[in-house]
Amino acid sequence: RLVTLFLLLCALAFIYIGIATFHDPRAALAPVEIVPASVSAFNEARANYGGLQIGIGFFLLAGAFVPSLTRSALLMQTLLVGGLAFGRVVSVSVDGVPNPFMLMLLALESTIALLSLAFLLQRGKTPDPR
Numbered sequence: 001r002l003v004t005l006f007l008l009l010c011a012l013a014f015i016y017i018g019i020a021t022f023h024d025p026r027a028a029l030a031p032v033e034i035v036p037a038s039v040s041a042f043n044e045a046r047a048n049y050g051g052l053q054i055g056i057g058f059f060l061l062a063g064a065f066v067p068s069l070t071r072s073a074l075l076m077q078t079l080l081v082g083g084l085a086f087g088r089v090v091s092v093s094v095d096g097v098p099n100p101f102m103l104m105l106l107a108l109e110s111t112i113a114l115l116s117l118a119f120l121l122q123r124g125k126t127p128d129p130r
Contacts, residue, residue: 007060
């Protein structure tokens with residue numbers, strides 16, 4: 001049940017980010033200090049921060065409710081969100097310390113990646129309780 005809730009909350013967060021970016025890319029990207037300045041930039045923002053986020057969210061949603069997809073969803077989230085956190089750590093070491101919002105994302109993504117990994121490892125050792 002805890003894994004289902006965890007995946008559900010993560011799914012809703014990804015879907016929210018995607019919808020917010022579709023609705024207003026400038027506002028959605030403002031906290032990360034990205035300013036789309038051309039049609040191509042808006043296209044890229046809506047594709048990567050909109051469509052991709054929604055797609056990830058729906059896969060996590062499927063993983064929350066379809067037991068045969070739960071491990072795959074946890075693995076995907078471990079790798080994806082762990083990759084985001086790793087990229088932020090590399091950026092801090094190469095580029096310097098970003099704004100507080102970005103540091104909050106680093107902490108959140110690190111936590112989510114570690115929780116996803118812990119749930120994944122736990123599911124590998126015990127039968128699915130659902």
